[in-house]
Amino acid sequence: MQGRQIKQCGLSSLTLLATFLHCNCLPHSTGGKPFPETAKEIASYAKVAKSIIDLAVYGKAQNRSYERLADFTDTIGNRVSGSKNLDLAIKYMFSALRKDGLENVHLEPVKIPHWVRGVESAVMLQPRNHTMAILGLGSSVATPQGGIEAEVLVVESFEELKKRQKEAIGKIVVYNQPFVSYGETVQYREFGASKAAEVGAVATLIRSITPFSINSPHTGWQDYQEGVQKIPTACITVEDAMMMARMAKRGQRIVVRLTMNAQTFPDADSFNTVAEIIGSEHPEQVVLLSGHLDSWDVGQGAMDDGGGALISWEALSLLKDLGKNLGGLVSVNISNFNLVMESDMGTFTPLGLQFTGSVQARAVMAEVMKLLKPINTTTLEEHGEGIDIEMWMDAGVPGASLHVADSRYFWFHHTNGDTMSVQSPIEMNLCSALWAVVAYVVADLEEMLPR
Amino acid sequence: MQGRQIKQCGLSSLTLLATFLHCNCLPHSTGGKPFPETAKEIASYAKVAKSIIDLAVYGKAQNRSYERLADFTDTIGNRVSGSKNLDLAIKYMFSALRKDGLENVHLEPVKIPHWVRGVESAVMLQPRNHTMAILGLGSSVATPQGGIEAEVLVVESFEELKKRQKEAIGKIVVYNQPFVSYGETVQYREFGASKAAEVGAVATLIRSITPFSINSPHTGWQDYQEGVQKIPTACITVEDAMMMARMAKRGQRIVVRLTMNAQTFPDADSFNTVAEIIGSEHPEQVVLLSGHLDSWDVGQGAMDDGGGALISWEALSLLKDLGKNLGGLVSVNISNFNLVMESDMGTFTPLGLQFTGSVQARAVMAEVMKLLKPINTTTLEEHGEGIDIEMWMDAGVPGASLHVADSRYFWFHHTNGDTMSVQSPIEMNLCSALWAVVAYVVADLEEMLPR
The missing domain is CATH 3.40.630.10 (Zn peptidases)
Incomplete structure (x- = not known):
C-alpha cells in the first residue's frame, strides 16, 4: 500500500x-x-x-x-x-x-x-546533541543549503496546533500524534506540512505512521495544499517524537537542524x-x-x-x-x-x-x-x-x-x-x-x- | 544485560x-x-x-x-x-x-x-550496490584506512565454517546463524571474529543476535582469542544476512567493502x-x-x-x-x-x-x-x-x-x-x-x- x-x-x-x-x-x-x-x-x-x-x-x-x-x-x-x-x-x-x-x-x-530524496539529516542541538533517524516525505521540497536551524514546537494534534498557532511562527513543528489507524493517522503525514506552513512554521517533523518501531522512520507521500508555502517535511521515529514531547512537557527548549536536498522532477x-x-x-x-x-x-x-x-x-x-x-x-x-x-x-x-x-x-x-x-x-x-x-x-x-x-x-x-x-x-x-x-x-x- | x-x-x-x-x-x-x-x-x-x-x-x-x-x-x-x-x-x-x-x-x-566506535560503514558492491546498516562490535579493531574490500563467504554455523575453511582465506566471513536463544546464539558475536581469523578470513559480519528486526543492527562485546589475528568485526541486520545467504545459495559472487575506525584505549x-x-x-x-x-x-x-x-x-x-x-x-x-x-x-x-x-x-x-x-x-x-x-x-x-x-x-x-x-x-x-x-x-x- x-x-x-x-x-x-x-x-x-x-x-x-x-x-x-x-x-x-x-x-x-x-x-x-x-x-x-x-x-x-x-x-x-x-x-x-x-x-x-x-x-x-x-x-x-x-x-x-x-x-x-x-x-x-x-x-x-x-x-x-x-x-x-x-x-x-x-x-x-x-x-x-x-x-x-x-x-x-x-x-x-x-x-x-519523479521525486529524489537526496541527502538528509536532522540533528537535535538542544537540550542535548542527538542525531535523529529521518526519512523525508515524497514531494517534499529541500531546505536551503546548510539546513534550517530552528526551535521546535511539539503538538499532539491539528487541534493543538490551531490553539497554539502563535507559537508556531518560525518554528519546526513536530507532530507527536498517537497512532490510531493508518487511515486516520496518515493525515498527519499527508497534510502536516501545509497545516503547519499556514501558521508560519518553517518545517515539519512528523512521527512515523506506525504502531511499533525499533527506531525505524517511515516515508510516504505528502500533499502540499494549493496556495500554501511549501516547507520541508520528513518523518522522524516514534521514539524521537515521544522524547521531544517529554522534553517540551518539562519546559525544555528544543533546537533542531534539518537538512534535506530533495528534488522533484517532471513526471x-x-x-x-x-x-x-x-x-x-x-x-x-x-x-x-x-x-x-x-x-x-x-x-x-x-x-x-x-x-x-x-x-x-x-x-x-x-x-x-x-x-x-x-x-x-x-x-x-x-x-x-x-x-x-x-x-x-x-x-x-x-x-x-x-x-x-x-x-x-x-x-x-x-x-x-x-x-x-x-x-x-x-x-x-x-x-x-x-x-x-x-x-x-x-x-x-x-x-x-x-x-x-x-x-x-x-x-x-x-x-x-x-x-x-x-x-x-x-x-x-x-x-x-x-x-x-x-x-x-x-x-x-x-x-x-x-x- | x-x-x-x-x-x-x-x-x-x-x-x-x-x-x-x-x-x-x-x-x-x-x-x-x-x-x-x-x-x-x-x-x-x-x-x-x-x-x-x-x-x-x-x-x-x-x-x-x-x-x-x-x-x-x-x-x-x-x-x-x-x-x-x-x-x-x-x-x-x-x-x-x-x-x-x-x-x-x-x-x-x-x-x-574504553572502546570508541568511530565512523563505520559496509557497502555491498556485488551483485548489486547496497548500503548495509551495521554496528561494529565492542573491542573490534579498525580496518585499514579506505576499508577492506573482499569477497564474502556466507556460513550458517561454526561447523560449516570448519568444513569450508579453505574457502574462507582472504574473505569476509558472513555468519547467518539462526537465532535459537541469546545464550546460545551470542557465541557467534563473541567468538565469530577469532574463529574466522583462524582460517584466514580478513573480517567478519555477523547476523545480529535477535529473533526480530526492522533492519535494526545490534552491537555488543566480542572477544578476541589469544594468539589469533585480530580482524575487524561488526553486526549486520538479520535482513542483510539472510539476503546474502540467498545470493550465495544462487551462486552469486558477493563483494563487500567494510570500513571501521574503531579504537581501544587503556581502561x-x-x-x-x-x-x-x-x-x-x-x-x-x-x-x-x-x-x-x-x-x-x-x-x-x-x-x-x-x-x-x-x-x-x-x-x-x-x-x-x-x-x-x-x-x-x-x-x-x-x-x-x-x-x-x-x-x-x-x-x-x-x-x-x-x-x-x-x-x-x-x-x-x-x-x-x-x-x-x-x-x-x-x-x-x-x-x-x-x-x-x-x-x-x-x-x-x-x-x-x-x-x-x-x-x-x-x-x-x-x-x-x-x-x-x-x-x-x-x-x-x-x-x-x-x-x-x-x-x-x-x-x-x-x-x-x-x-
Whole structure:
C-alpha cells in the first residue's frame, strides 16, 4: 500500500504488474440465471479449486512465488517511482513473464512522479546533541543549503496546533500524534506540512505512521495544499517524537537542524507491465489481477508491493500449469471488466477477500469463496479505504482485495525493514491459491458478475 | 544485560548503581530458627508488603521510577563505558540520590573498558550496490584506512565454517546463524571474529543476535582469542544476512567493502554509584540491589539497564517514604552479604524472581515471594545464565534476579531502539514494588538467609 490517493495522482502514480485472465462468461446479464443455479454452477468448481490449491500449496508450484519474489527483490532492490531501479524492475519482470510462457506480455506507457530524496539529516542541538533517524516525505521540497536551524514546537494534534498557532511562527513543528489507524493517522503525514506552513512554521517533523518501531522512520507521500508555502517535511521515529514531547512537557527548549536536498522532477515515463492468459471464447471480458511493481526507496519493497505483484503473476502461472485457458484477447473496454483484483496489504496468511459490488454480485462471490474451504479462507468482507483499484470500482466494476493477517504490516510499511525477511513462502502459497481460484472461477462462470 | 562475561572482565566492566539496604537480621545461623517459625515470621510481613505495593502501584510513588528514568535518559542519552556521557550519568545520579535523601551516597572507583566506535560503514558492491546498516562490535579493531574490500563467504554455523575453511582465506566471513536463544546464539558475536581469523578470513559480519528486526543492527562485546589475528568485526541486520545467504545459495559472487575506525584505549577511571538506607541494628550485613548505569553507545539505554538501575533506586525511595529504616553501616565484607539482587533483563511486567542459593534459603525465599500475592508475582525460579552478580554467587552469597515478561527484550537489546518508548510506567511500578518487598523483608528477618 503506497498510500497515495487515487484522486490526487490518478493511476499514473502506480506502476502495476497487471495480469489479465480472459473470460468465458456471458456479459453481466441482469436477470440472467436464477441464483440457485449459479450457486450450483459455482459448487461444481470444487474439484478444480482443489487442484489449484494442491498445486500451489503442496505441489510442484510450492514456494514458487516466494522464490521468484526473493530473486526479484534481491536482484533489483527497491524501485521508487522515476528511478533507474524501477526501469530495471520492469525489464526484469517483462522477461520473466515471457520466459514463463504467459501470453501477450507487454508494457503500457504511463507517466509517474519523479521525486529524489537526496541527502538528509536532522540533528537535535538542544537540550542535548542527538542525531535523529529521518526519512523525508515524497514531494517534499529541500531546505536551503546548510539546513534550517530552528526551535521546535511539539503538538499532539491539528487541534493543538490551531490553539497554539502563535507559537508556531518560525518554528519546526513536530507532530507527536498517537497512532490510531493508518487511515486516520496518515493525515498527519499527508497534510502536516501545509497545516503547519499556514501558521508560519518553517518545517515539519512528523512521527512515523506506525504502531511499533525499533527506531525505524517511515516515508510516504505528502500533499502540499494549493496556495500554501511549501516547507520541508520528513518523518522522524516514534521514539524521537515521544522524547521531544517529554522534553517540551518539562519546559525544555528544543533546537533542531534539518537538512534535506530533495528534488522533484517532471513526471517520468514508465510502464504498466501486463501479461495474459488468452483463450478462445468471449474475448471481450477480463478479470484483472494486480499489484504494484514500484516501491519506496527504502528496504526491498518485498511486502509493499512485491508480494502482491508476485502472487498476481503466480495465479496465472498456476492456471497455465493446469492448462486452464479461457476467454480471448481484445483491447479492454471498462464495461468489459468483469472483476478487478488487487493485493496491496501484504501477502501474509490470507483471511479472506474484501469485495465491493452489487448485492447480487456479493451473493455470487460468497459462493465462490466457499471453494476456499480447503485452506480455510472463505470469508467475504466489505472493503476498507484508500485502495488503488478505487478508480475502476467508482466506474461500477466489481472490485476485490486480498485480506491477510496484517497486524504487523504497518511495522514495516515504507521502512528499511520492508524486505524478504517479513515474507513467508507458506503464506505466499496460500495467497496465490486463493488469488488463482477466485480469478479463475469468476472468469469461467457462464455469466459475468452482475453489476 | 550487557552480555559481558564476568570471568573475563570482572566487576570492573560494569558501572553499577548499587543500593544497599542494611539488615536487621542475625548472621546466617545454620541450625537457627525452625522453618515453620520462619515461615510464620515472613507471613507477618503481609501488611508491610501491602503498604509497599500500595505506595508503588497506586499511591503517590506511582510512575516515579518511570519519570525518573525518562528524565535521566532524555537528559544524558546513552552512556557507553569510558565515555563523557557515562561521567555525566554518574554525576547526575549522585546528585539525584542525595537530593532524594538517601544516606551515604558515594562513588567507588572502578576501572572500565574504553572502546570508541568511530565512523563505520559496509557497502555491498556485488551483485548489486547496497548500503548495509551495521554496528561494529565492542573491542573490534579498525580496518585499514579506505576499508577492506573482499569477497564474502556466507556460513550458517561454526561447523560449516570448519568444513569450508579453505574457502574462507582472504574473505569476509558472513555468519547467518539462526537465532535459537541469546545464550546460545551470542557465541557467534563473541567468538565469530577469532574463529574466522583462524582460517584466514580478513573480517567478519555477523547476523545480529535477535529473533526480530526492522533492519535494526545490534552491537555488543566480542572477544578476541589469544594468539589469533585480530580482524575487524561488526553486526549486520538479520535482513542483510539472510539476503546474502540467498545470493550465495544462487551462486552469486558477493563483494563487500567494510570500513571501521574503531579504537581501544587503556581502561578508564570510573565509579560505582552507591546509596544506602542506614539504620541502627546489626550493621554488618547488607542486601544489595543493583542495575548497571552504563549502556551501549546506541539508543538511550533505557531498557539495558536504565530500568534496572532505576527500580533499585526506587526500592530504597519507597522504603524511605514508609520510614523503613534498618541495619547500620560498616564497610562491607562479602561474608556479610545477605542477598545480592540484580535487575538486568528489562523492567517489563514482572513474573517472579530467579534465585540461586541453598535449599534452605530457597525455602525461605519461596515464603517471601508469597507476599507478592497482591500483584500476582509469587513465582520463585532457578537462575538462567550469564548474569552480572555471578561473582558474588560463586562466593556463596545468595543471588536473586528480577524475571519479567521479556519476550521482546532482545528485539531492542543493544540497538537504537533501546529507548523510553519500550518502557511502561505501570510495569515499572510493579517491578519496583516487587524489588522493595523482597529486599526489605530479607533484610528485616531475624536471621540472614541460610547459605
